[in-house]
Amino acid sequence: MTALFSLAWSSLLNRKGSVILTILAVALSVALFLGVEKARSGAREGFENTISGTDLIVGAPTGTVNLLLYSVFRMGSTTAEVSWPTYRQIAERPDVAWTVPIALGDSHRGFRVMGTTTAYFDHYKYGGGQPLELAEGALFDDLFDAVIGADVARDLGYTLDTPLILTHGLGAADLGSGHENRPFRVSGILKPTGTPVDRTVHVSLEAITAIHVGWETGAKNPLADSIPTEMIRSFDLTPKTVTAIFVGLERKGTILTTRRQINTNRGEPLMAIIPGEALRELWGVTSIAERALLAVSGFVIAVGLVSILTSILTSLNERRREMSILRATGARPGHIFSLLVLESGLIGFMGALIGIVIVHSVFAVVAPMLQARYGVAFGSGGPGLLDLYVLGAVTFASLVIGAVPAIAAMRRSLADGLSVRL
Amino acid sequence: MADPVIDIEGLRFAWKSGPQVLDIEAFRVDAGERVFLRGPSGSGKSTLLGLIAGVLQPQAGRIRVLGEDMSTLAAARRDRLRADRMGVIFQMFNLVPYLSVTGNVLLPLRFSQARRKAAGNDPQAEARRLLARLGLQDESLLERRVSDLSVGQQQRVAAARALIGSPSLVIADEPTSALDADARDRFINLLSEEVERSGATLLFVSHDASLAGLFTRAADLTTMNRAGAPA
Known part of the structure; x- marks a missing residue:
């Protein structure tokens, strides 16, 4: 597996330009999703921290x-x-x-x-x-x-x-x-x-x-x-x-x-x-908009994942030769499959990671501005469990999505045999 | 005498719903031989090599390679056999574009433990030795992008890759067709030398009959293949 990992990595480096764009697309979609969620939970935490002890x-x-x-x-x-x-x-x-x-x-x-x-x-x-x-x-x-x-x-x-x-x-x-x-x-x-x-x-x-x-x-x-x-x-x-x-x-x-x-x-x-109850009522009012926003940003993540799929699928044609070389040097169909799934997963992982970094950087800048404007401190800004979940979920989803081009490449490499008629 | 390295009997192959491409009554290559197989383009030579390498399976007949019956062996076992015991050189575009020269040479070791073992403790050194043997001594070449190499250099890198980890059988599919006459003869001589040194068997396919003299034996696919060349 480590052999394939370094192979996948070199392959991505070789296509830096388009890979970076794809990573960016994933990163921005993840940043949007996390941004919406953090703004939501941060605002709630900030509001809920504002008053206590008053019945x-x-x-x-x-x-x-x-x-x-x-x-x-x-x-x-x-x-x-x-x-x-x-x-x-x-x-x-x-x-x-x-x-x-x-x-x-x-x-x-x-x-x-x-x-x-x-x-x-x-x-x-x-x-x-x-x-x-x-x-x-x-x-x-x-x-x-x-x-x-x-x-x-x-x-x-x-x-x-x-x-x-x-x-x-x-x-x-x-x-x-x-x-x-x-x-x-x-x-x-x-x-x-x-x-x-x-x-x-x-x-x-x-x-x-x-x-x-x-x-x-x-x-x-x-x-x-x-x-x-x-x-x-x-x-x-x-x-x-x-x-x-x-x-x-x-x-x-x-x-x-x-x-x-x-x-x-x-x-x-x-x-x-009762302050807590009134806050819950407030959240009840805002939750419809929140859910709509979350759903939209969830779809944006899906778009980011599809861009991984597109980028790998379009690269497959020009990589047909590479696949038959790998096959000739001993790669099994499973290796071809894993290589492409790994590439997809790596893009998803890096995209999500960069997205998380973007969100935390933006919040580091924006949270004090929001507090200055509304007086409500945003909840703890540091990376949390949610980021880990999103990182895991996006990586997993991109691995799964990578199976589509991976299966296509595997099938084709089996049909091509050793020689690609170019 | 040990098993023949390649032993074909009554082999027939056709691509899906296409006409018969190969119909070979018998073809045999013994261990240690360096066989020249002549075949013009379209004669089915690439298909034959695909069958020998185990990426294709015949519809009828028997094909034994390195003692294994490729017509009945499961795909995974055929892949394993190729990974462990065969080296393949193509006509051109032999190299993975995103790997360095040594990265390309070491590629078979990623997929085969047997080859890794055979390459010794220091595969890097083994790769450098093979490249040097094939006339690529220049150290500065080793980390270059393979697309910066000349075609002749690329083919020698491919030869080093086919030879690393001492495979038993080296298959070459028109490896010299893009080279000029001088480079071609030099390439064949170096390849033959290294194949001999490692005790491997070489099956070299080309349309160019004038090369036949450089090998221990020559065969002609057009006379061997009863399916004949498609019009």
């Missing part, structure tokens, strides 16, 4: 997925809020261990601003239970303190005590809709987490109320800026509403009961979701 998320009635995307991933927007008294009711339920209210809607130079309480930093967990940690500085203490995520600090070059101005809504700061007269200062910078937390500016709920004094109608009252900040500090800054509430329960066993009771709340309508 329920409560908000105004909207779509399950929408509430999750908005409250945890800072994607999309919500139309309704939860009133403060209702929040207090939930916080005081006997089956609730802790609550973290959040208020969203403002931004700072493209990064979302989230009003919350310091309890957020105690209870929010990511990546299977890791807590948020400060890289430097402290949690907010003063009304106009802000704790910024690692990406915010890095991208904007902020350090402790850097002043920052929030913007109403998600627009740019220079449209006159800013909270120019209420500057904040960076009091703490969080360690990177690979979650949307890195791209969030955290301030206290009271601060959110404070900068919206004079905004009660939804737009800025021209007189709003005339209220001195010192006066605002003396106001009752208890928020009127919050966007959503993260809830931790006393006992996990009550999660379904608690959710039902919140969902059927008399008075203000509410919706409670």
